[in-house]
Amino acid sequence: MKGISYSRYGGPEVLEYGELRDPKVGPDQVLVKVRAAAVNPVDWKCREGHLDALLDAVFPVIPGWDVSGVVVRPGVSVTEFGAGDEVIGYVREDFLSRGTFAEYVAAPVRTLARKPRNLSFEEAAGLPLAGLTAYQVLVKALDVQRGETVLVHAAAGGVGSLAVQIAAHLGARVIGTAGTSNHDYVRALGGEPVAYGEGLAERVRGLAPDGVDAVFDTVGGDTLKVSANLLAPEGRLASIADPEVLGHGGRYAFVRPDAEDLRHLSQLAERGVVTVHVQETFPLERAADAQRLSQEGHTRGKLVVTPAREDEEGDVWAGNDEGALYTTSQEGTF
Template sequence: MRAIAISAFGADPELIEVPEPEPRPGEILVRLRAAGYNPVDTKIAGGAMKGVMSPAFPLIMGQDGAGVVTAVGGEVSRFRPGDEVYGRFSHPARGLGSYAEYAVAAEDGPVARMPKGMTPEQAAAVPTATGTAWDVVEAARIDEGQTVLIVGATGGVGQSAIQLAALRGARVIATAAPADEDLVRGFGAAETVDRDRAAEQVRAAHPDGIDAVLELVSPAGATGPAEALLRPGGVICSIVHALDPDALAARELRGVNVINHPTPQVLTNLADLIDAGRLRVRVEAQVPLERAPAELREIAGRRARGKTVFLL
């Protein structure tokens, strides 16, 4: 099968031919039709997890994907051949990932039936970004009537976070350049602020403070201006591990560093919302697999306004 893999951390991604994986007991084998790109894919390939991950090389990149079950290992009861599924397909210790024509997943792992109204190209864009948006909105306990600032609202996680927070009845303030205001309002943002003047603009519009900040991009040391916007008892969540929860607690604020762990139940909840027309995911680029190495070289420097998927 064809796959995009790296031969070592820091090496350039390459199109290679490797044998199809065999499903082990409790696993499904899936003919993927599309793989979703996430920033973490290039971070891992660059060696960001070197100390905590011992992959087999060549390591097939990627985790998100969607396709059709073609075979099942022993003791599998949740899926059968022919089922359309989406989720995460990443087993670095076996050199396996989702940028490949075939991938495996544990049947009780992060995989679920594909949203009915989506193509595999759309569904492959959902698991990590929208799953993280779900987790961060849950962690912040976003509720009816709250005012929530989302920093990084224009990206893959942000577009879903706007929708999920608005579905809970929150008033969403989204960071967006003037050219992106319509985009974020289309997802349900009630207000927009310029990313470079966000704190100043939010303070002017909400002098008594806001209830929550979903920090999707700012690194450690750069979240102070957003923290200062919170009313006492407010919450800030980061998905890039930027917060010191103890220091925030000492200031009567709740701080949560969120790590996405997609469960079958969350993926099913997302599929239900998508099927009900209450959640959508914007795929901005569909790239043939053979063009993936070139795309991956450039993608980190590009402005993300939706998801990129690789066609398998």
């Protein structure tokens, strides 16, 4: 199969497009034909070695944790999915090696849910990691309640845009920081936009004089320090960007795969509660360009990479089980 990989830590130049070893499908995995894979900041952070203290890298590493696609075949113990099922997944294992920036991925069942029927494959690929991050921080770390005021930083970004929608669905009033060009977008998501940068504290206090009940920090640094001073007396603070949040009495959060949470997000998408905005789609061979753009930090919504589509009838997988062939019809699937 074709895909993207890197054999050492470094900048975007270490990413190579070419032939990769076909994935083996374990008993608790399903083989997924990748239709789209979203780009996340953690991808370039892993590529540069920033997560080396947490995750072993088994080179060559295929990047990518988000996927939407079609099940080609399930592992021998899998009953949840069958060939032809459309799925989404936050396919993170406890090491770096077998990612989603490829034509196929062997995904553990615990990382998957059925794809929302009303989203395109590109939109659906942007839901798992960012959506799970937003959901788990708001519901589990911050315990946001109806009637509370929540401050979401980088509210137009991948995680922030979903956090605004989920917090509003929970019944909270949402204030979201964003560049002025994205203020209308934040309003459309259900938030009240404020400009980030110098004077942020005064602008937020103008909207919430008594402080905010919860802050969802996606930026860290000075933004985190300002946020700690904007809390109401019983306010809560969580960050996915800066462990210094612990020194402010807050929670440092790292998203985890959770099939039940992902199923809930898929249902919210089907109900129209959450939408995913795709800023740009790149062919898989241009994944380095997608990561460069992600690293600039000014994306509205999500960036997505897509493998080439087959033109022939059907899709044939030459698997690892004694050369057996597995065929899935193209009709209504690919």
